[in-house]
Amino acid sequence: MGELLTRPLTWGSFLTFFLMAVVLLLIILFMVTYAIYAERKILGYMQSRIGPNRTGKFGLLQTPADVLKLLIKEDVIPEKADRPLFKLAPVIAFVPSFVVLATIPYSEHMYFADLDIGVLYYVALSGLTVIGIVLGGWASNNKYALIGGMRSAAQLVSYAIPLVISAVGVVLMSGTMNLRGIVEGQAGWFWNWNFIPQILAFVVFVISAIAELNRTPFDLPEAESELVAGYHVEYSGFRFAFFMLTEYVYMIAMSALITTLFFGGWHAPAPFLEFIPGFIWFLLKFCGVFFFIIWLRGTMPRIRIDQLMSLGWRVLLPLSLGNIFVTAIVMEIVKAING
Amino acid sequence: MALRTEELLLNVGPQHPSTHGVFRIVVKIDGEIIKEATPVMGYLHRGTEKLAENLNYTQIIPYTDRMDYVSAMTNNYVLVSAVEKLMQLEVPERAEFLRVIVMELQRIASHLLWWGTYLLDIGAMSPFLFAFRDREIIIELFNELCGARLTYFYMRVGGVKWDAPDGWIQKVRDFVPYMRERLKLYDDLVSGNEIFLARIKGVGRYDAQTAIDYGLSGANLRCTGVKRDLRKDQPYSVYDRFEFDVPTRTEGDCYARYLLRIEEIKQSLRILEQAVEMFPEGPVMAKVPRVLRPPEGAGSSRVESPRGAIGCYVVSKGKDSPYRLKFRRPSFVNLQILPKLLVGESITNLITILGATDIVVGEVDA
Numbered sequence: 001m002g003e004l005l006t007r008p009l010t011w012g013s014f015l016t017f018f019l020m021a022v023v024l025l026l027i028i029l030f031m032v033t034y035a036i037y038a039e040r041k042i043l044g045y046m047q048s049r050i051g052p053n054r055t056g057k058f059g060l061l062q063t064p065a066d067v068l069k070l071l072i073k074e075d076v077i078p079e080k081a082d083r084p085l086f087k088l089a090p091v092i093a094f095v096p097s098f099v100v101l102a103t104i105p106y107s108e109h110m111y112f113a114d115l116d117i118g119v120l121y122y123v124a125l126s127g128l129t130v131i132g133i134v135l136g137g138w139a140s141n142n143k144y145a146l147i148g149g150m151r152s153a154a155q156l157v158s159y160a161i162p163l164v165i166s167a168v169g170v171v172l173m174s175g176t177m178n179l180r181g182i183v184e185g186q187a188g189w190f191w192n193w194n195f196i197p198q199i200l201a202f203v204v205f206v207i208s209a210i211a212e213l214n215r216t217p218f219d220l221p222e223a224e225s226e227l228v229a230g231y232h233v234e235y236s237g238f239r240f241a242f243f244m245l246t247e248y249v250y251m252i253a254m255s256a257l258i259t260t261l262f263f264g265g266w267h268a269p270a271p272f273l274e275f276i277p278g279f280i281w282f283l284l285k286f287c288g289v290f291f292f293i294i295w296l297r298g299t300m301p302r303i304r305i306d307q308l309m310s311l312g313w314r315v316l317l318p319l320s321l322g323n324i325f326v327t328a329i330v331m332e333i334v335k336a337i338n339g
Numbered sequence: 340m341a342l343r344t345e346e347l348l349l350n351v352g353p354q355h356p357s358t359h360g361v362f363r364i365v366v367k368i369d370g371e372i373i374k375e376a377t378p379v380m381g382y383l384h385r386g387t388e389k390l391a392e393n394l395n396y397t398q399i400i401p402y403t404d405r406m407d408y409v410s411a412m413t414n415n416y417v418l419v420s421a422v423e424k425l426m427q428l429e430v431p432e433r434a435e436f437l438r439v440i441v442m443e444l445q446r447i448a449s450h451l452l453w454w455g456t457y458l459l460d461i462g463a464m465s466p467f468l469f470a471f472r473d474r475e476i477i478i479e480l481f482n483e484l485c486g487a488r489l490t491y492f493y494m495r496v497g498g499v500k501w502d503a504p505d506g507w508i509q510k511v512r513d514f515v516p517y518m519r520e521r522l523k524l525y526d527d528l529v530s531g532n533e534i535f536l537a538r539i540k541g542v543g544r545y546d547a548q549t550a551i552d553y554g555l556s557g558a559n560l561r562c563t564g565v566k567r568d569l570r571k572d573q574p575y576s577v578y579d580r581f582e583f584d585v586p587t588r589t590e591g592d593c594y595a596r597y598l599l600r601i602e603e604i605k606q607s608l609r610i611l612e613q614a615v616e617m618f619p620e621g622p623v624m625a626k627v628p629r630v631l632r633p634p635e636g637a638g639s640s641r642v643e644s645p646r647g648a649i650g651c652y653v654v655s656k657g658k659d660s661p662y663r664l665k666f667r668r669p670s671f672v673n674l675q676i677l678p679k680l681l682v683g684e685s686i687t688n689l690i691t692i693l694g695a696t697d698i699v700v701g702e703v704d705a
Binding site for chain 2: 043046047048049143144147216217219227228297298299300301302303304305306307
């Protein structure tokens with residue numbers, strides 16, 4: 001699939017990509033369905049309960065049933081809401097979440113766009129979602145939604161900065177912003193993966209990523225115990241489903257990005273394990289990261305908004321800047337020694 | 340150019356996940372900072388005290404179950420002990436021991452519920468389910484004892500309705516070491532969590548004088564260093580026979596209240612341990628007439644409920660129902676400091692402070 005990108009555009013390659021994109025979309029929808037199931041099951045076991053087990057075998061049809069219920073629900077729009085914006089907001093939030101999936105290299109030959117600015121592309125487009133969230137919060141004409149939306153704006157903007165700056169450390173090491181290039185730079189044994197040499201960047205990136213995802217302990221925009229449901233408090237039915245879908249697609253995309261940047265993408269942890277297809281390795285690492293995010297939700301309380309801000313600006317940003325500095329110096333020294 | 344800003348009037352409750360029932364508070368906020376807070380209560384007011392004037396004494400007891408519905412046993416006790424004082428009844432020893440055992444179990448159950456829901460307010464989900472799982476054991480014990488899980492109607496003037504079934508005391512005995520183990524797990528899971536500490540340390544602080552001025556009681560008072568526990572200061576029932584400490588802390592913030600309640604669970608376990616060892620034989624009900632007609636006069640009693648000092652005042656005119664009944668409800672009194680504490684805090688801290696006060700709306704509104 002990758003080679004097709006380098007050739008001139010033909011109807012054949014267009015069709016291939018179109019079909020593959022549809023397939024990817026379906027796979028992602030399937031994954032979201034079972035990501036929600038997995039989250040509920042894992043959380044259930046962490047909290048000494050069973051989790052969904054009634055709908056279908058082992059409760060496997062629980063999420064489809066939930067989605068179906070959301071789709072056939074009455075579509076309620078508050079009377080005083082700004083109707084066009086209210087309808088537009090979930091779409092604005094949702095579209096970028098799928099668009100960012102294009103740059104992720106799922107295996108050596110499976111990727112949809114070979115962008116030289118892959119990292120930037122991801123961060124820039126995922127930043128668009130905040131517009132949808134703020135619009136949703138504002139258009140609902142609800143005070144809780146408004147506070148949730150504003151919190152979300154503050155949080156996503158503050159945390160996008162350490163996120164992208166910590167990724168610069170990885171970019172410096174690989175010498176490219178192309179996500180495929182970054183993965184190729186991590187070949188060989190697992191200690192070549194970026195999370196060891198770039199441990200600081202890794203920690204900052206993961207914290208910022210979880211904040212970007214609005215997940216516990218940074219789930220302030222929808223802090224249930226304070227803001228009831230935050231920015232989507234007035235949303236119901238399929239518009240609510242869209243917001244949830246956005247959230248879970250981002251979770252999948254972010255897990256994939258962390259796998260790509262820090263865990264060597266499709267590479268096996270040891271060269272002699274390369275006989276197992278790269279896609280399997282990618283999936284395994286992806287599941288590990290995904291599990292970690294769910295695990296946090298099972299154990300962590302929520303941070304307060306002012307603490308969130310000071311953590312972002314006063315701790316994570318200087319750390320990530322320092323990381324660039326140190327990485328650059330070490331790389332120069334290594335270059336000088338190797339002559 | 341300065342941007343025009345407006346203060347926002349935000350209505351929190353009565354339908355809100357963290358007001359623990361139908362409590363409502365109207366806050367004026369500037370950004371996320373509270374400028375003014377006005378609690379509105381009374382959504383759950385059922386007029387218990389007035390209703391009681393037309394009920395006979397035994398009939399009032401189920402109404403007390405429904406006041407502080409997470410600590411029904413202490414409410415039962417405060418009413419029956421007031422009437423017993425008025426009638427100068429001698430309660431059998433076994434009944435008193437059963438009362439102490441159920442009241443201490445109730446205290447643990449109540450604090451567990453508080454612990455779980457407080458962590459839920461803070462944003463942690465798992466502790467809630469952990470706490471409810473352990474509380475369930477106590478609820479099951481009560482269910483076995485009196486056939487109800489929440490509104491027990493267990494105590495009567497002159498004793499208790501049911502004797503402990505076979506093996507019940509053993510179950511309570513087994514519960515004590517189990518709960519101690521679980522408390523260790525709770526500590527591991529929550530008490531040292533940095534985010535949790537950052538959220539509650541130094542939040543909602545007041546000093547001992549303020550606490551006394553507002554008439555606070557229970558953990559809300561002891562968190563300021565005032566050592567006041569009615570079980571020790573004015574021992575009722577058979578509390579003078581047990582060895583236990585009254586934990587206090589001096590910080591006066593939500594963190595102190597949190598630690599105190601955990602510590603109180605441990606002290607309750609100590610009392611339980613001693614109570615099941617000393618558990619005597621004998622009847623569980625004194626000889627009382629079928630229809631209670633206390634002599635003319637007034638009787639009062641004060642009890643340390645999980646939420647603080649609960650009091651009951653009964654005035655009798657010699658009839659089968661009280662002339663006047665008055666409850667001092669600790670949740671209601673403890674809540675009065677809220678508007679003072681909230682000024683200058685953020686909305687997030689509103690939930691933290693309200694949660695740490697530990698109110699039960701059924702008791703606030705009675």
